[in-house]
Amino acid sequence: MMPMMPNDIFTQLNELIIHVTDVELTECLPQWSCQPQIMPFCQIWLVHKGTAIFELNGETFRLGAGHLLFLSKGQKFQAASDSAVPLIFYTVSFTYQTPLRKTDKDYVYRAEGDLFPLNGEVPVHHHQPQVLYLFEQLYGSRSEGNGGRQQYRQKGLLHELLYLAALEIEGGIDQQRNGVERTVEYMHQHYTKNLPLEELSGLAGFSPSYYSRLFKKLKGLSPNAYMTKLRMNRAKELLVYSQNSYYEIAQYLGYKEESYFSRMFKKETGYSPTEYVKMSRTIVVTMRHSFNGDFLALGIRPHAAVMARGAEAFPIHNQNEETPSPILVDSKTSIEDLVRLKPTLILCDEEWAKLHKELSHAAPTVTIPYWDIPWRERLYRIADLVGRRKEAKAWLQxxxxxxxxxxxxxxxxxxxxxxxxxxxxxxxxxxxxxxxxxxxxxxxxxxxxxxxxxxxxxxxxxxxxxxxxxxxxxxxxxxxxxxxxxxxxxxxxxxxxxxxxxxxxxxxxxxxxxxxxxxxxxxxxxxxxxxxxxxxxxxxxxx
The missing domain is CATH 3.40.50.1980 (Nitrogenase molybdenum iron protein domain)
Structure with missing residues (x-):
């Protein structure tokens, strides 16, 4: 469950009247669990030591030390310890009122009329010491009795805690994106290996459940689906241009069984590996203008090449060689030209592949990332496609x-x-x-x-x-x-x-x-x- 967008949080929090009703510090045995229940009130959890698995309205979270979990009244909730060491956590229970309407003199409030602005997991990266200190102070405030002094202090401490949590969300957008991008880069480097979700989420700095939701939100695919996409794109290259057997390709890509690899390949591309290989490979078309410069470095030219507007003076072919057929980028004509050429291999980037899914069955299509890999690595990828790795190595030297x-x-x-x-x-x-x-x-x-x-x-x-x-x-x-x-x-x-x-x-x-x-x-x-x-x-x- 993702927190609300940061530009709404402070405005909404500022409109609420909030009261602390209870503060607890709990130390559990390793086998501790909390049976399913409907939350009777709002609560904030802070895991101080150990880890725990939480299920909130059917969604699972794994929280370690320093992570916050916001629970709203009426949500279905259960939890269990997930570590060999005793689980220690703080809980703050509270009620709140939301403005219903404004009269001539004042606002009219109702009890917990809207979902609380903070809900679900909030990883704490920048303010962990301050957050822990506030929970300690909230717990210590119980000794001040039940009068107005205690309520006033608890209210101030809770507001400061909510402020820090909202700051974490506000400052965490770039951190979320950077964390996911770190794992994307790691996937591109290690997609032939088994990469457990725990390893990727740890690299990103988030819990596995939070990382999975965040990755899909930013990339449109789950981490597992993204890995499969990387593997299948590489499989296309190996099937078309390498001499390896299907079994060898499956093993290289991390699949133990050739049959499973074949099923995954057909699910992803619409072709079986055999059907894909049978297609001719002689007419190559590049649909990303920067790829043209890579072909030029390898001393070859594609059958046809897309040309970026404004790049007319930039050569895309070797001197004394026939110029590749130009195709203007981002135009209706480019698609018509592509179909007319009847290519047997389309080399494109991820953006073009996403925009032209309907053409993926017109010819074998190899997707080479433009944004996610450095240009040297891309040169080697293209070189492997056309059997020019030796030339690529010499050119780079x-x-x-x-x-x-x-x-x-x-x-x-x-x-x-x-x-x-x-x-x-x-x-x-x-x-x-x-x-x-x-x-x-x-x-x-x-x-x-x-x-x-x-x-x-x-x-x-x-x-x-x-x-x-x-x-x-x-x-x-x-x-x-x-x-x-x-x-x-x-x-x-x-x-x-x-x-x-x-x-x-x-x-x-x-x-x-x-x-x-x-x-x-x-x-x-x-x-x-x-x-x-x-x-x-x-x-x-x-x-």
């Missing part, structure tokens, strides 16, 4: 050597001076970070120095004009487009006081660059970016 030489040349000229990458897109300013696209090449491969605040940006971040001084740099690389909205923003930018105050602008070191190859995330584009960076930062006589 040359690339690393080229990047190292270029890095030394550039740093000999500009030293540790900082470089900021800005793009005007959709009428807004975007800063590029460390791990993808242009930042991946500049800051990682060439080892050039980013502004301090860029180091915290993994890919990119939209900023306001007022935030621009926070990214001051010795050099600014600026990208834009001829669109009216972007040109209007560019005029506003260069006329602003924030722009004029930048070190790069004062020193006349703002450089306008084209989108391609700088913005593309592929092997060949990164090699071209290295050439462009040397041209920009190294004098002709020093090259």
């Amino acid at each position: 040359d690339y690393e050597q080229k990047a190292e030489q270029a890095s030394q040349l550039i740093k000999a000229n500009i030293g540790e001076e900082t470089i900021l990458v800005l793009r005007i897109v959709g009428g807004k300013l975007r800063v590029y970070g460390m791990d993808r696209n242009i930042g991946c090449t500049l800051y990682q491969d060439l080892k050039l120095t980013p502004p301090q605040n860029v180091r915290a940006i993994k890919w990119r971040k939209t900023i306001t004009l007022e935030e621009l001084p926070n990214f001051d740099a010795n050099y600014v690389l600026l990208m834009g487009s001829p669109h009216k909205k972007d040109q209007k923003m560019k005029r506003k930018l260069v006329e602003s006081a924030e722009w004029q105050a930048l070190t790069a602008v004062k020193n006349n070191q703002c450089i306008h660059i084209a989108l391609y190859p700088w913005i593309d995330y592929s092997a060949s584009s990164h090699e071209l970016v290295i050439d462009e960076a040397v041209r920009l930062f190294v004098p002709q006589e020093a090259r």
